[in-house]
Amino acid sequence: KNREKTILITGGAGFIGSHFVEYVFNHHPNWKIVVLDALTYAGHLRNIPEHVLKSKRFEFWYGNIADRALVFELVKNADIVVHMAAESHVARSLFDDLKFFETDVLGTQSVASAVVKCKDNLEVFVHISTSEVYGTAVEVPMSEMHPLNPTTPYASAKCAADRLVYSYIITYEIPGIILRPFNNYGPRQHLEKVIPRFIVRALKNKPLIIHGTGENTRDWTFVTDCCEAIDGVINAPKEKVIGQIFNIGTGKEVSIKEIAQFVKKFTDSSSPIQHISDRPGQVKRHISNNQKIQNIINWQPCISFEEGLKKTIEWYKKHPEWWEDMDWMLNLPYKTWNGHDF
Numbered sequence: 001k002n003r004e005k006t007i008l009i010t011g012g013a014g015f016i017g018s019h020f021v022e023y024v025f026n027h028h029p030n031w032k033i034v035v036l037d038a039l040t041y042a043g044h045l046r047n048i049p050e051h052v053l054k055s056k057r058f059e060f061w062y063g064n065i066a067d068r069a070l071v072f073e074l075v076k077n078a079d080i081v082v083h084m085a086a087e088s089h090v091a092r093s094l095f096d097d098l099k100f101f102e103t104d105v106l107g108t109q110s111v112a113s114a115v116v117k118c119k120d121n122l123e124v125f126v127h128i129s130t131s132e133v134y135g136t137a138v139e140v141p142m143s144e145m146h147p148l149n150p151t152t153p154y155a156s157a158k159c160a161a162d163r164l165v166y167s168y169i170i171t172y173e174i175p176g177i178i179l180r181p182f183n184n185y186g187p188r189q190h191l192e193k194v195i196p197r198f199i200v201r202a203l204k205n206k207p208l209i210i211h212g213t214g215e216n217t218r219d220w221t222f223v224t225d226c227c228e229a230i231d232g233v234i235n236a237p238k239e240k241v242i243g244q245i246f247n248i249g250t251g252k253e254v255s256i257k258e259i260a261q262f263v264k265k266f267t268d269s270s271s272p273i274q275h276i277s278d279r280p281g282q283v284k285r286h287i288s289n290n291q292k293i294q295n296i297i298n299w300q301p302c303i304s305f306e307e308g309l310k311k312t313i314e315w316y317k318k319h320p321e322w323w324e325d326m327d328w329m330l331n332l333p334y335k336t337w338n339g340h341d342f
């Protein structure tokens with residue numbers, strides 16, 4: 001476990017990516033961490049702790065996963081590749097859909113084809129997919145065999161990427177693993193996502209705005225639990241994990257309405273809860289069956305929703321400098337061509 005290795009993390013300046021960088025830095029003191037990130041509106045170097053940025057074990061490449069020559073060089077020198085870079089925000093995908101297919105599908109093809117070329121020297125290629133590939137639950141809890149019915153441009157782009165990686169595992173025998181995290185939350189998540197948005201609005205005593213009834217549910221994993229699962233899969237015996245697909249989720253569901261109420265309570269806020277029309281493509285219910293990852297790598301989430309939410313609120317309270325600009329921008333009177341807002 002302590003042998004020196006190089007891990008390439010695409011999208012390491014984003015929300016989950018930066019937590020995963022921190023996790024690997026703390027848990028594998030001999031590993032070199034290489035991050036490739038295009039620093040889009042969703043990524044920022046301030047997400048990575050300063051002592052990591054300054055460490056000799058850390059290397060940052062400011063570049064695009066579509067840059068095949070660069071991706072090949074980085075994959076060639078890696079033992080482990082974790083591919084997280086993506087356009088990741090559902091709401092944005094409703095009015096900026098092309099970008100999602102370019103980055104999530106063609107970008108993944110760029111990374112996966114470099115993996116094909118380097119497969120003999122690579123230990124493992126972890127593709128971070130998403131539970132959004134399933135669409136609304138037709139059976140609960142949702143196992144890895146649940147039908148794939150993505151309902152938004154984000155979800156369908158991620159679904160294409162997921163199937164692309166699967167086909168490369170079968171066709172080119174790359175050492176791939178597909179992970180499907182359910183919704184993550186925690187510090188440093190962009191305000192386009194519902195939990196940080198509710199928190200910031202509650203801290204300012206502004207209305208918490210719910211799309212539709214708010215009865216739709218998601219399965220919420222605290223981001224460090226998700227990092228532990230990714231790391232667990234990387235370090236598991238290869239014969240148990242290569243070629244496999246794993247859900248990462250808690251097996252519990254919490255509705256958007258309940259989250260709004262929890263946030264109000266934990267921030268002691270007087271914000272009213274308001275409802276507006278539902279977002280198109282809205283997934284009604286998501287709840288994971290996490291038996292497979294439990295059985296194979298013995299992973300279980302350790303942070304309960306209420307505990308994770310309190311930690312997240314504390315972080316946003318302490319770091320207004322991280323989100324004030326973002327909040328200001330998201331509250332400008334934007335117009336989008338098909339009328340879908342953030």
Ligand code: NAD
Pocket residue numbers: 010011012013014015016017036037038039040041042043044063064065066083084085086087088089103107128129130131158180181182183184185190
């Ligand atoms: P994020 O949007 O916070 O981060 C994405 C990162 O990718 C950013 O740093 C961005 O700059 C970078 N990036 C975007 N386009 C790029 C490109 N063309 N080249 C290089 N870098 C690029 O997303 P996140 O929430 O951290 O999600 C990480 C991964 O996990 C994504 O693949 C996402 O689909 C998946 N996922 C997220 C969740 C969740 O709840 N956040 C749940 C399931 C799966």
